[in-house]
Amino acid sequence: KRAGAKQVEEFPETLSDFSVSYRDESLFMEDVSLERIVDAVGTPAYVYSQAHIQAQYKKLAEAIKAVDYRVHYAVKANSNLALLKLLGNLGAGYDIVSGGELSRVLSAQGDPGSVIFSGVGKATHELDLALKAGIECFNVESAGELDRLAERAALLSVVAPVAIRFNPNVDAKTHPYISTGLQENKFGVLKDQALALYRRAAESEHLRVYGIACHIGSQIAEPTPLIRALEEMLSLRRELAQQGIEIDHLDLGGGFGVRYRDEPEFDVGLWGREVARLLNGTGLRISIEPGRFLTANAGILLSRVEYLKEAVEDAKSFAVVDAAMNDLIRPALYGAWHEVVPVCNDLQGDRLPWDIVGPICESGDFIAKQRTLTLKQGKLLAILSSGAYGATLASNYNTRGRAPEVLVHKDNWRLVRRRENLQDQLITELP
Numbered sequence: 001k002r003a004g005a006k007q008v009e010e011f012p013e014t015l016s017d018f019s020v021s022y023r024d025e026s027l028f029m030e031d032v033s034l035e036r037i038v039d040a041v042g043t044p045a046y047v048y049s050q051a052h053i054q055a056q057y058k059k060l061a062e063a064i065k066a067v068d069y070r071v072h073y074a075v076k077a078n079s080n081l082a083l084l085k086l087l088g089n090l091g092a093g094y095d096i097v098s099g100g101e102l103s104r105v106l107s108a109q110g111d112p113g114s115v116i117f118s119g120v121g122k123a124t125h126e127l128d129l130a131l132k133a134g135i136e137c138f139n140v141e142s143a144g145e146l147d148r149l150a151e152r153a154a155l156l157s158v159v160a161p162v163a164i165r166f167n168p169n170v171d172a173k174t175h176p177y178i179s180t181g182l183q184e185n186k187f188g189v190l191k192d193q194a195l196a197l198y199r200r201a202a203e204s205e206h207l208r209v210y211g212i213a214c215h216i217g218s219q220i221a222e223p224t225p226l227i228r229a230l231e232e233m234l235s236l237r238r239e240l241a242q243q244g245i246e247i248d249h250l251d252l253g254g255g256f257g258v259r260y261r262d263e264p265e266f267d268v269g270l271w272g273r274e275v276a277r278l279l280n281g282t283g284l285r286i287s288i289e290p291g292r293f294l295t296a297n298a299g300i301l302l303s304r305v306e307y308l309k310e311a312v313e314d315a316k317s318f319a320v321v322d323a324a325m326n327d328l329i330r331p332a333l334y335g336a337w338h339e340v341v342p343v344c345n346d347l348q349g350d351r352l353p354w355d356i357v358g359p360i361c362e363s364g365d366f367i368a369k370q371r372t373l374t375l376k377q378g379k380l381l382a383i384l385s386s387g388a389y390g391a392t393l394a395s396n397y398n399t400r401g402r403a404p405e406v407l408v409h410k411d412n413w414r415l416v417r418r419r420e421n422l423q424d425q426l427i428t429e430l431p
């Protein structure tokens with residue numbers, strides 16, 4: 001590469017897939033300059049594009065419109081109230097995994113009747129909260145949970161709608177930490193146990209069999225594993241019917257992969273056609289629980305270069321930035337790749353391979369490794385594809401406050417979460 005060449009030629013030509021684009025040398029999200037946002041809220045900061053979320057939602061809805069479906073947004077991907085509201089307005093229900101997430105949905109005026117409660121370890125107080133709210137369905141993962149749910153429903157004099165989370169033993173071919181549909185994973189129950197749990201649920205006067213649920217993993221590259229899981233669900237449904245238990249609702253889970261680097265986005269069109277083919281004539285209604293697909297590439301994390309530590313001899317060059325693993329843990333936890341581009345693409349000079357690292361006292365605190373960029377102190381960077389499992393996985397490690405979140409819509413933007421201050425952090429402690 002020529003030294004001093006414009007960097008823009010290095011970056012993915014399709015930056016728009018990541019909700020950003022250069023206007024002259026300046027990076028924009030929709031019609032808002034990202035420098036302008038930094039001037040107002042500082043760094044690190046998360047910024048989300050409303051248009052991207054809407055477009056992704058439409059893409060999914062279009063792909064699956066031949067069947068009777070409902071999208072239940074997986075709240076854990078990004079639980080900001082503004083995003084929950086936005087998705088609710090688009091017609092989404094919600095997939096939650098805690099009482100806290102249910103409270104968020106309610107705070108965002110979400111309909112409790114559109115809520116599916118997933119998760120392997122629901123606590124009694126969480127079951128109670130959801131029973132009182134009157135949610136759509138509990139996706140039950142064990143015999144103990146089924147019994148506890150029936151008990152709590154009896155105490156509250158209600159009937160709980162249930163699906164059993166079925167583990168189809170299908171390999172989602174993704175990172176082992178986010179693979180959930182294999183026998184070795186803690187999630188769901190295998191077929192024989194599922195049959196037994198359905199019989200038990202059918203006999204309980206405080207449980208109503210609502211459907212079959214399945215979620216085999218996240219960041220799934222292509223439809224085949226999801227289609228295989230659906231075939232397994234249909235076979236379980238046939239066996240249930242033979243035992244007199246009729247099922248008219250399937251929850252196919254989430255997991256649709258997105259582009260982080262150069263991988264293609266999950267082909268929802270192909271997936272939708274396969275689902276429609278398999279469901280044809282069954283009269284089944286389905287739910288899907290996408291998280292990442294809707295929000296990952298809607299979001300970026302803005303960060304500023306604090307210091308440059310240039311390589312001496314064979315050592316590496318480090319760019320120390322003000323975002324860290326407490327803001328975005330995906331690189332440290334999964335070895336995930338996030339594209340990094342300058343907010344102002346104006347530097348002429350030597351391009352060097354940099355390790356982009358945070359200020360946290362761990363060598364695992366890195367955002368990206370060996371990225372060829374022209375950098376100087378104070379430069380602003382955008383860390384792309386950070387809209388899902390970014391802010392929701394943030395922590396206070398090293399007593400760092402959580403970053404603010406901004407929602408961009410056309411030429412407007414607004415703060416949807418302020419920066420966490422020290423007082424926010426210390427208030428719960430009792431010295």
Ligand code: LLP
Pocket residue numbers: 074077095118119178215217218219220253254255256289290291292293330334388389
């Ligand atoms: N439904 C259930 C039951 C889930 O457990 C998940 C994600 C989803 C839906 C949504 O999956 P998605 O459509 O977003 O792939 N922190 C990891 C991802 C963890 C996914 C956990 N479960 C990451 O940053 O890659």
